């Protein structure tokens with residue numbers, strides 16, 4: 001008999017099927033056993049009655065423990081009380097792999113314990129739901145850009161120089177030379193968009209950030225589109241269209257997962273374009289009025305982000321930050337070199353910055369001066385300056401943090417649950 005997956009069970013109503021998976025939970029009552037079977041695509045209750053199975057199957061049933069792997073045959077029966085809508089009436093069970101003293105039980109465990117057992121923790125229904133949302137967010141992102149004629153042009157991970165300031169670089173030896181793990185693919189997307197018009201990269205990026213907050217990973221996935229002849233307004237519009245597309249897709253395809261996560265979906269349903277846009281100066285006035293501990297001219301801290309997003313259902317776009325707190329590559333207002341053509345998207349409900357973007361400096365002289373002012377080695381950026389030397393053009397792009405976006409969509413407070421194997425300041429295992 002061929003294997004049926006629990007996700008496809010509805011089509012098999014009344015049929016005999018074979019399921020393969022692991023015991024998620026079980027209970028017995030006399031001559032009946034109720035097994036919650038998990039196969040990665042879903043969970044189904046299998047009901048085993050002593051009188052309907054061979055002696056050998058009943059004996060297997062007596063030995064089942066959490067996460068034992070089994071092959072089970074039975075008849076699919078519709079049952080409106082079952083979470084999946086169906087249960088399996090078992091005709092026989094075969095043991096595949098025993099599971100002794102599985103460390104994660106349905107009771108509460110501490111964070112450190114769960115992170116130490118991340119390879120097993122992934123089997124639990126909450127983690128399962130988050131990983132499915134992650135998968136669907138990634139697919140939505142690719143579909144969004146595909147439909148708009150973008151080319152996926154991935155950036156290297158070994159890089160010779162910093163993109164986002166030198167303080168958060170992971171350094172590694174490279175055949176007698178130094179290399180750094182990429183903090184952002186942006187510098188490569190800029191020549192990319194000169195070649196192909198509309199491009200994006202999507203992959204892991206690395207920051208040696210000594211921040212132990214719920215929003216920081218040392219390895220996280222970033223999506224970075226870059227578009228030739230797009231200005232800051234276009235950049236903000238692209239970001240809000242993308243976010244709405246992702247949210248709609250998740251509401252369409254991940255209702256079960258959002259339910260498992262007890263996410264208030266009305267919050268997601270309320271996300272609409274255009275997103276509120278607040279000039280940095282206006283944001284400063286707002287924060288002073290709200291009385292957060294903020295110094296105008298600085299970057300926002302978590303409490304400031306929370307205060308700024310308060311009262312909005314959609315992410316808030318803060319634009320035109322002071323030049324001195326932003327990266328060297330950002331273009332400035334034509335009549336005001338102190339103000340950069342930048343934008344940050346702050347998610348609602350305290351989930352913080354999910355997008356950072358800008359229009360790029362397209363004037364070779366100004367860019368060279370900025371590289372000097374930021375104490376960056378000119379030689380390392382020669383190739384980057386070439387983008388301005390041979391047919392310079394206005395262009396813009398942004399970076400969307402995948403795990404922060406997932407944490408907002410899922411309503412999961414900490415980004416460490418939003419990536420399969422999180423890398424944090426004090427965690428490199430498993």
Ligand code: 4AD
Pocket residue numbers: 163164183184185186207209215216217218220222224225353354355356357358397398399400401402403404415
């Ligand atoms: O704002 P950031 O630093 O922007 C850039 O790197 C630009 N070069 C992107 C571009 O324009 N192509 O990072 C972009 C986003 C942030 O808004 C945040 O969502 C996420 O990346 N991010 C992190 N996510 C998890 N852990 C960290 N340590 C993160 N640092 C940034």
Ligand code: MG
Pocket residue numbers: 344353355356
């Ligand atoms: Mg940023």
